[in-house]
Amino acid sequence: MPVPAVPDTVIETDALVIGAGPVGLFQAFQLGLLGLSAHLVDVLPQAGGQCVALYADKPIYDIPAVPVCTGRELTERLLSQIAPFRPGLHFGHEVQTLQLLDDGRFAVGTGSDCGAGPQFLARSVFVAAGVGAFTPRRLKVPGLEAHxxxxxxxxxxxxxxxxxxxxxxxxxxxxxxxxxAQLAEHPCATQVILLHRRDQFSADADLLARVAALRAAGRLQVVIGQISAAHTADDRLQAVTVLGVQGDEVLWPLDVLIVCLGLSPRLGPIVDWGLEMERKLLRVDLATFETRLPGVYAVGDINTYPGKKKLILCGFHEATLAAHAAHDRLRPQEHGPLLYTTSSALLHRRLGLTS
Incomplete structure (x- = not known):
């Protein structure tokens, strides 16, 4: 097919990284060291992937030279590490389409609940989607999705x-x-209700004590039950009906409904991109971590190969080899001896250590 004209809204980049978890962030670092521009896209509203979404404050003990850190701390350190390269960060968007163009670039489209997201023209694509795109579990109540x-x-x-x-x-x-708790503690708090299907909660002892204190002070109300209906007027959500454990129904007026029912991973549109898969994982070349489609790489928990181990450390290794393979493919004229950050003046300039 002919190469389409590039609209002003399309972002051109050497590399598009799908997933901003630890491996995706380290992928951007390795690409930056090699002088390749990168943008990262993640369906979650922040960086960190499942490290932040599932165990942000739990300890991790197997990161080299870091005896212990939380998922949040690891993410913050990785974001600091890639800062000199100024990669584009695009959160709250899911990559939906990937199309190989005649000139060898990839047209990549994204979207979200609000409609179309940023569009990209990338010379290479790195799938670092972990076990899939973590998407919030939804309340299956008619009328809520409209809001x-x-x-x-x-x-x-x-x-x-x-x-x-x-x-x-x-x-x-x-x-x-x-x-x-954060809303109930805010100076401007008016009415904050916590709704759960049973009077049992899962959190650490400090947070449970914090919520109990807010309940005792009358600043936070806990309601046991489930939403059974939504009530809309003038194109706004006005109230919900809550079905109690005894079968009673209560109408609760509200302005905002915050849903925190956990996150579930799904592969999503990746299955439609023509990549070779095995048990919902992408098969890769062990030397380059390239998929069946040249120029598309897969790193981290999303890939599979003989001897694969689903560890962050292994994902870092895969990202390093994938970045070098992409660099050799995109800039063969720059192929030369391996450079080291301890001694390379070029790498020091790219890291912003020297001018």
């Missing part, structure tokens, strides 16, 4: 914009309790 991203939000990173409104938080794990 997504306006009044119905899933796992918001910052709850400050909702302070001072009537907020109903749904969920019983740490994510739900933390957001309910």
């Amino acid at each position: 997504a991203q306006r009044q119905v939000v899933h796992h918001p990173e910052d709850v400050t914009p909702f302070a001072g409104q009537r907020v109903l938080v749904v969920g019983g794990d740490e994510a739900a309790l933390l957001r309910a």
Whole structure:
């Protein structure tokens, strides 16, 4: 097919990294060392992948030279490490289409609940999607999806914009309790309700004590039950009906519904890209970590090969070899001896250590 004209809204880059977990972030670092520009796209609202989504504050003990760090700390260090290369970071978008063009570049389209997202023309693509795109579990209540991203939000990173409104938080794990507590503690808090299907919650002892204190002080109300209906007027969500454990129904007026029912991974559109798969994993060349489609690489938990181990450390190794393979493919004229960050003046300039 002919190469399409490039609209102003399309971002051109040497590499597009799908997934901003630890391996995706380290992929961007290795690409930056080699002088390749990179953009990262992740369906989650922040970097870190499952390290932040599932165990942000739990310890990790097997990162080289780091005796212990949390998933959040590891992510922050990796973001600091890639900062000199200024990669583009695009959160809250899912990569939906990948098309190989006649000139060897890839047209990549993204989207979100709000519609089309950024579009890319990339000379190479790195799939670092872990076990799949982590997407929020939804409430299957008719009428709620129409208010997504306006009044119905899933796992918001910052709850400050909702302070001072009537907020109903749904969920019983740490994510739900933390957001309910933050809202109830805000100086502008009005009505904060935590809704869960049973009076049992999963969180660390400190957070449970924090929620109990807010309940005792009357700043946070806990309701046991499930949403059974949504009520809309003038194109706005006005209230929900909550079905209690005894079969009673109560109408709760609200301004904002925050849903924290956990995250579930799914492969999504990757299965339609014509890549060779084995048990929902991408098969790769062990020397380059390239998939069956030249120019498309897979690193981290999303790939498979003989001897594969699903460890962050292994993902870092894969990202390094994949970056060098892409560099040799895109810039064969620059192929030469391996450079080391301890002694290379070129790498020092790229890292911003010298001018």
